[in-house]
Ligand code: GUN
């Protein structure tokens with residue numbers, strides 16, 4: 001059988017360890033390989049060779065992108081597929097935003113045609129922003145989860161998703177019940193969990209929209225089915241936190257509601273985690289659950305500033321997420337630029353190394369997927385994104401003045417977005433190319 005062999009020439013950037021909160025020049029784990037060939041065989045990374053020394057033979061299909069930047073595809077650990085319908089909606093904080101914009105929009109996805117078209121648009125949009133893996137909320141409707149998972153499967157993407165569970169405090173047409181939700185979840189798990197590159201996530205919208213019985217059902221399935229993920233929201237907004245305290249007076253904290261239901265483990269992904277205390281941070285560390293930090297959403301909805309370094313100091317894991325449509329861009333570059341600004345407000349300086357690690361290797365490790373994605377190591381699946389260093393005259397001007405690698409990468413991260421993306425590969429297949437960005 002002939003092997004497919006692809007060699008891509010570019011500046012390679014990935015991580016071998018967490019750069020932490022060290023200064024740019026002192027950060028460990030940064031693997032910077034300017035002008036190298038990345039070798040991909042049958043969809044897997046074989047290795048990398050310096051372009052000055054190595055020339056691929058005729059058995060290689062080559063693409064010469066010298067002067068561009070090649071990274072592992074980004075991992076967005078929290079995003080809502082139906083919310084492209086409400087991204088950039090004016091004037092509300094979380095609970096009003098849900099009632100005014102989000103719930104009405106999600107209702108439309110009961111229709112399989114709307115759900116199908118929505119999933120296709122969303123998945124193509126992820127890829128055209130350089131994101132190859134995501135942990136995704138569709139809607140409460142089974143058809144919407146089905147459309148999302150089948151669309152990701154057809155594209156060969158590494159995706160984690162599940163039908164949203166919500167059986168109270170939501171409008172008619174957007175609620176399930178414990179029996180129906182368990183039936184739908186089981187059928188979706190049977191069809192999609194472990195199919196191709198997909199994993200299923202028990203998807204509790206947030207504590208206020210699930211009865212204790214529904215939370216218990218989700219916990220039961222988590223114990224029963226190996227490898228299931230769990231995704232939800234926690235401690236995003238102060239009014240939300242107060243509401244959870246009223247609804248669950250027996251719980252020590254918002255996070256404890258999920259813990260009592262058996263929902264916290266190393267495959268649990270909880271968005272936001274802004275209004276947590278020391279005991280919560282310890283609970284995250286003890287259970288291995290991760291916070292999907294969503295800086296763009298937290299700024300846009302006025303939710304608060306996430307204490308990322310404090311979470312990590314307590315032993316908790318933190319990954320990066322767009323949280324569209326609370327967040328205002330699917331671009332992980334914009335997300336990271338916002339993460340820098342959130343930490344700047346707290347007097348902390350986030351390097352480009354730390355930020356990019358959190359959206360690649362760090363997220364892969366936190367999801368238990370670093371054997372497959374998140375770096376350019378040999379043996380990893382070739383999920384890749386190729387970037388122009390600068391788009392437009394201001395970014396080009398700034399790029400031209402950068403002297404050190406971190407200075408250049410930080411300017412790219414801060415000024416860049418999807419317009420910088422030249423191409424995306426999923427398992428070695430070019431799945432997105434920007435017109436005019438040929439080698
Ligand atoms: N909490 C419950 N649902 C949502 C949602 O859709 N987006 C955000 N940002 N927070 C939530």
Ligand code: ZN
Nearest residue numbers: 078233271323
């Ligand atoms: Zn969210």
